[in-house]
Amino acid sequence: MAELLQIGGVTEAMKARLEAAFTVHSLEDHDPAKITHIITNGHDGVKADIMNSLPNLQAISCYGVGYDAIDVQAAKARGVVVTHTPNVLNAEVATTAVLLMLACYREILRDDSYVRDGAWETEGNAPLTRSADNQTVGILGLGRIGQAIADKLAPWNSKIIYHTRTKKDVEYTHYDNLTAMARDADVLICITPGGPSTNKIVNAEVMEALGANGTLINVSRGSVVDENALITALQTGKLGWAGLDVFEQEPKVPQALRDHPRTVLLPHVGSGTVETRAAMGKLTVDNLLQHLEDGKTLTPVPECADM
Numbered sequence: 001m002a003e004l005l006q007i008g009g010v011t012e013a014m015k016a017r018l019e020a021a022f023t024v025h026s027l028e029d030h031d032p033a034k035i036t037h038i039i040t041n042g043h044d045g046v047k048a049d050i051m052n053s054l055p056n057l058q059a060i061s062c063y064g065v066g067y068d069a070i071d072v073q074a075a076k077a078r079g080v081v082v083t084h085t086p087n088v089l090n091a092e093v094a095t096t097a098v099l100l101m102l103a104c105y106r107e108i109l110r111d112d113s114y115v116r117d118g119a120w121e122t123e124g125n126a127p128l129t130r131s132a133d134n135q136t137v138g139i140l141g142l143g144r145i146g147q148a149i150a151d152k153l154a155p156w157n158s159k160i161i162y163h164t165r166t167k168k169d170v171e172y173t174h175y176d177n178l179t180a181m182a183r184d185a186d187v188l189i190c191i192t193p194g195g196p197s198t199n200k201i202v203n204a205e206v207m208e209a210l211g212a213n214g215t216l217i218n219v220s221r222g223s224v225v226d227e228n229a230l231i232t233a234l235q236t237g238k239l240g241w242a243g244l245d246v247f248e249q250e251p252k253v254p255q256a257l258r259d260h261p262r263t264v265l266l267p268h269v270g271s272g273t274v275e276t277r278a279a280m281g282k283l284t285v286d287n288l289l290q291h292l293e294d295g296k297t298l299t300p301v302p303e304c305a306d307m
Contacts, residue, residue, distance in 0.1 A: 002292055005030050005054070007040040008063075014039075014281045021289055037061070037288055042084075043250075043268075045069020051080075059291045062301075063284040064271075065089055065145070066221060068194035072303045081307045083287040083297045087144060088279040089271035094148035096270040097189050097219045100243030103264045104215045105132040110261065132156050138185030140178065140202070141192030141220065142168055149189055161185060178202075182209040187217060194221030204229035207239045215241040219270045222247040231256045234263070245270045 004022035018024055022037065032053045040046055042064030048071060051057065060075060062084045072082050103109065107129045113119075114126045134157050139146045142162040150160045150172065160172040163181045167174040175181035178201065182188050188210050192198050202216070202225040210216060216239060218225050227248045233239035235256070243264040247253050250268055257263050271277065287297045300307060 002036050003030075003034045004037045004039060004288070005035045005050075007038060007046065007050075008044040010039065010063075011277075011281050013278070014285050017285045018288070021292060037291070039063070039284060039288060040070070042066040042069060046071075046075075048074070051075065059083070059288065059297065061284050061287045061291075061297075063280055065093075066194060067301055068221065068223075072301055076304055076307070079307075081291070081297055081304045082301045083284075083299050083304070084301050085280045085283045086299055088283055089276050090145045090148040091152075092273055092276040093145050093191070093219055093270040094152045096245055096266070097149045097191065097217055098152050100217045100219070100245065100264055100266070101137075101187055101189070101215065102132055104217070104241040104243045104262070105130045109264055135159070135186040136161060136184060137187045137189060138163065138175075138181045139172075140181075140188060140190045140224075142170065142172070143191070145219075146189075146191045149191060179206050179209045182206045182214070183211075185210060185214065187215045190216075190218040190220045190224050192220050192224060194223045199223050200226040200229075202226065202230075204233065207233040210239060212237050213240050215243065217243045219245045222250055227254065227257075231260075234260050 001023050004018060004024050006024050006026060033055060035054045036056050036058045038046055038060040040060065040062055042062060046060055051074065057080050060070060060080060060082045062070060065084055065086050067082060067084045070082055075082050111126050136159045137153055139149060139160060139162045142164050161175060161181055161184060162172050163175045163178045190202060204226065207216065207229060230242060231254060234242060241262045245266040246268050253265060257265060271280065283299060287299060291297050
């Protein structure tokens with residue numbers, strides 16, 4: 001039976017399918033020479049020393065669409081295919097992005113507290129909020145999830161603009177400069193991959209361009225936004241609101257973000273529904289079983305599409 005290294009947790013349904021096909025080992029109890037496959041997730045990834053210690057490694061299956069915690073180039077150079085779980089979570093992450101945008105615009109947390117604290121009864125009606133209709137929404141990264149976000153914003157009559165490295169064949173306006181797009185946007189939604197090329201791409205200049213009435217939404221990776229610059233922009237009023245599902249050092253979230261009245265914070269649950277996580281788990285295992293069967297995979301990461 002093939003031998004699998006499990007990094008991070010798995011569901012009971014995943015565990016049953018894995019144990020039927022593999023001898024499953026933990027990081028604390030495995031023989032590096034015998035491991036042929038790894039199952040991991042986008043947060044834990046595979047550390048370089050672990051990958052280097054496994055001479056017979058053939059495939060890495062990642063639970064999640066993001067895989068920046070895995071050195072794909074190093075894996076590919078060794079003939080190790082890396083897979084992830086795209087498409088099955090597009091709609092759910094898009095819903096989370098729209099949820100965060102609406103929560104910021106309509107001050108959901110503030111008004112929820114207003115009712116719970118009894119202020120409605122003692123102080124009267126809550127202050128007015130902002131309409132989310134007819135807003136210009138800049139999307140940073142118009143991939144599959146970015147397009148799903150644009151689709152879900154249609155009922156709010158949003159004007160979609162976007163920034164990517166290359167222009168796409170879509171009806172939306174493309175910007176080759178992120179700061180320029182932020183200047184023209186009411187909302188900036190980040191859904192670009194993590195990694196060195198996007199590290200802190202949303203910097204102080206971008207946030208200042210978005211402005212005092214602007215809203216920043218991040219459902220991509222915490223590394224995409226300069227968190228210190230974000231705190232400063234919020235505290236000085238150069239940025240209006242922030243809805244965040246991801247953070248630089250998660251699960252550690254700066255107290256300044258937790259305390260700010262114009263933030264909505266989620267614990268990296270963009271795809272966190274029972275239905276979507278089940279679909280992700282199934283695809284993660286399916287990739288491993290397919291590789292066992294014929295050496296192929298269902299959803300390799302783009303860099304491994306030719307393997």
